[in-house]
Amino acid sequence: MKKGKALIFEMGHAGRRGYSLPPLDVPPKPLAELLPQELARQLPLEIPELSEGEIVRHYTNLSRSNFAVDLGFYPLGSCTMKYNPKINEEAAGLPGFAFLHPCQDGSTVQGALELIHRTEECLKEITGMARFTFQPVAGAHGEITGLLVIQAYHRARGEDRRRVLVPDSAHGTNPATAAMAGCEVVQIPSDARGMVDLAALQKAVDEHTAALMLTNPNTLGLFEEDILEISRLVHAAGGLLYYDGANLNAIMGYARPGDMGFDVVHLNLHKTFSAPHGGGGPGSGPLGVREELAPFLPLPVVEANENGYYLDYERPLSIGKVHSFYGNFAVIVKAYTYIRMLGADGLKQVSTDAVINANYLMSRLKQTYHLPYDRLCKHEFVLSAVKQKKKGAAAADVAKALLDYGMHPPTVYFPLIVEEALMVEPTETESKETLDQFIAAMEEIDRRIGENLTEITRAPHSTPVGRLDEVKAARQPRVRWSREKDREKD
């Protein structure tokens, strides 16, 4: 599987072409006659010159160096790397969707507007929110939009609230978003059960509290059982409750953020609703809000009247636009296809199976790996490789060794409250056979740590590249390509 690592700029030969054009049937005109000199390039454009076959090989080889959910098990915790049904691609590729121009008149794109409207109706029912915007194109983008909406809401009520509470088990994007929105981040500790510490929360909420950002179930895969009390505490202080939808896959059809007291919700269509995730994106992070917050949503939103669907820009309290046009439309098509293919019962089954799969893995793997929070989990759970570390192999080594089994590793070193964390989320689309293969691989890695430690600490052995220098990559990243001879200058 090892392949040359030449970049496309380093391949090919001067003058080589991947096309042949017919001869000109008009007299050629020099460029100087067509363009003023100051607009013409002075130096030739340096673009790769390759044949069609070379290009196909190059990109096919690159795609084979990559790992994907279509190649193997991908239990990357909190990322919900579920199977992406191929019918989604077919729907998104329909010419009526794929060949639209975002500047087309509304009367010519009624179907697309209707699809956005219908998806909004579905998400409202799933979450218990009153309105959604589809402009944010990632989870973190939904978060910042949500905090801007929350700030606008408080301002409209004449309040200046700048403190955002975030549990210590939160996704890193939560405190980062709060800081980006100009808020002060206050960390709330977890208690011994892995839940928000209610006493600490009670002490932290006050007249400065803008919001509490919460993921439920949290990143330990545990449902915040005190959510109604949490909601009461935050709201009593005048704050709002923000739902990070990263883990919605655990509770669809069973519980709704709106019923738990959440005021603002972002979802990840590229996680829960089966659009491709990771490098395969693009993402979509729609934001839902309660009625009182709806006037502040980004504009425009899709509305309907007797003439059909239209984009409503008459929203004086709106925070404005957060993305060009209406977000990543094709991802919305995929999510809508997924929701309609499964229906209400099917979505509930998704959560049931995701939770059963996670609990099966957890109950088997806790015999070999330490399980710090040993309780029934939701869709994911967090192991700790402390026992393995005592034998010389850390969580990162276990993760690297898994690559040789053709599996993507779990998330490592997160959440931060678990030492040597391995965060496992199998998703609902994996069979028992696949789960058993993962268990066998994890058990075998543990055995091999005792038998031949260096084989594990030097893994992976079968991938296109082995261990990368993470420290150098972080300290001295080379983020653009340059010719060998120019490299010193960078």
Add this chain to the structure above:
Amino acid sequence: MHWHFPEDLKYTGKHEWVKMTDQNGKKTVLIGITDYAQDKLGKIVFVELPETGREVKPGESLAVIESVKAVSDVFSPVAGSVLEVNEGLFDTPELLNEDPYAAGWIVRLAIADEAEYAGLMSVSEYLTFVRQAEEEV
């Protein structure tokens, strides 16, 4: 335990060390992270330092340390104002790993209330604290 904790320093529950120094009759404190903290963080790749002159309260974030594993805050153990930061850490953040108690110091504060320093953990108290933390996992 294979970590090293010098006798003459005070320690915090957030794994910072504090050293009282006398600079021309003015009491200042040097702050850094402990050997235990740097070991747990792993290789450190980036450090964000405060502006000099900034007033800080105890528990307020003073600096941010990014390792290959995680990003974490360094919290101010006492109230005071920032006199000096270790600018060497911008180019060589690995000093925090290699020499946490000397070349890897992070911030020098003018301490507002010396009683706060006296209230921090002694080395033996910190040792007990680390032992407990290790037993829990």
